[in-house]
Amino acid sequence: MSDYQISAIGHIQSPYKQKFAIPRQPRLVPEAKAKLIFAKEFNREEFVRGLDEFSHIWLLFRFHETADKGYSAMVRPPRLGGNERKGVFATRATFRPNAIGMSAVKLEGIEYKNGQLALLLTGIDLLDGTPIVDIKPYLPYSDALPDASAGFADTRPETQMSVEFSQQAIEFINKQSHYPELQAFISNVLKQDPRPAYKKQKVGEQSYGMTLYEYNITWQVTDSHHLVTHIELS
Numbered sequence: 001m002s003d004y005q006i007s008a009i010g011h012i013q014s015p016y017k018q019k020f021a022i023p024r025q026p027r028l029v030p031e032a033k034a035k036l037i038f039a040k041e042f043n044r045e046e047f048v049r050g051l052d053e054f055s056h057i058w059l060l061f062r063f064h065e066t067a068d069k070g071y072s073a074m075v076r077p078p079r080l081g082g083n084e085r086k087g088v089f090a091t092r093a094t095f096r097p098n099a100i101g102m103s104a105v106k107l108e109g110i111e112y113k114n115g116q117l118a119l120l121l122t123g124i125d126l127l128d129g130t131p132i133v134d135i136k137p138y139l140p141y142s143d144a145l146p147d148a149s150a151g152f153a154d155t156r157p158e159t160q161m162s163v164e165f166s167q168q169a170i171e172f173i174n175k176q177s178h179y180p181e182l183q184a185f186i187s188n189v190l191k192q193d194p195r196p197a198y199k200k201q202k203v204g205e206q207s208y209g210m211t212l213y214e215y216n217i218t219w220q221v222t223d224s225h226h227l228v229t230h231i232e233l234s
Helices: 167-175 182-191
Strands: 010-013 033-038 056-062 100-113 116-122 131-137 162-165 205-212 215-222 225-233
Touching (some): 033 100, 162 167, 162 182, 167 182, 167 225, 182 205, 182 215
Parallel strands (some): 162 225
Antiparallel strands (some): 010 033, 033 116, 056 100, 056 131, 100 116, 205 215, 215 225
């Protein structure tokens, strides 16, 4: 097998600071805002000239936090509750031979500020710091295939989870001004039910925490209900 050297062209500044709570696919949480910060070698506007004519782009990236853990021929997709094995090439699992992933995300704009080139993105599903290895424009006439079948992932994942915010959480959200859609962002992340599959089978109250942007968020799960109990600066 031939070896190829691939260098990152930049990295993602993402609200997701840990793998837990990242949506399984892009655009499931449209309020997730991020930036692609270009590396020094590619920090020139010439590289993205004309890209603003496209509404969406493909990002090719490296699963940098799991790349050193190797790969598996068979994996347990969360979509199947972690109870059934599929070949890794029949899934979008992270444990891949070359640890390469892809996401189609919305391009909100191109920013060049203080000598730094960046792409403004929404609907992101990438961990903070994820290395980007390539960018390609999304072409609806070619990339969108409405008649395609998608096996065990043929429909958008939906849950019946409801989300409620404590008084403290609401007051905190209302006092901050950096993220006007913070409450909707948290709600949509939790509606995806980020818990591990085996946790979803348990009854009774469960407590969890996550970091989004610079905020630590704690919540409780009872049956199909999330209660955001506390939000604070991390």
